[in-house]
Amino acid sequence: MPVAPVVGKLRKRLITDLTAAIGLGTASGYVFWYTVHLPMMKKRDDYYLKLEQAKA
DSSP: OOOOOOOSHHHHHHHHHHHHHHHHHHHHHHHHIIIIIHHHHHHHHHHHHHHHHHHO
16 A cells, blocks of 8 residues: 655645634734733823923
């Protein structure tokens, strides 16, 4: 029983892995940006605005 040669399997796997990594990385970045980073920056800006208004 001859076994069929495996042709292009590594390339297909590499493309799949790269696509998944780039997609998941981008999605994770957006989730972090909008759920952690922006609220933290708003909280900081609100604090400094309150501090500045207290000085005036």
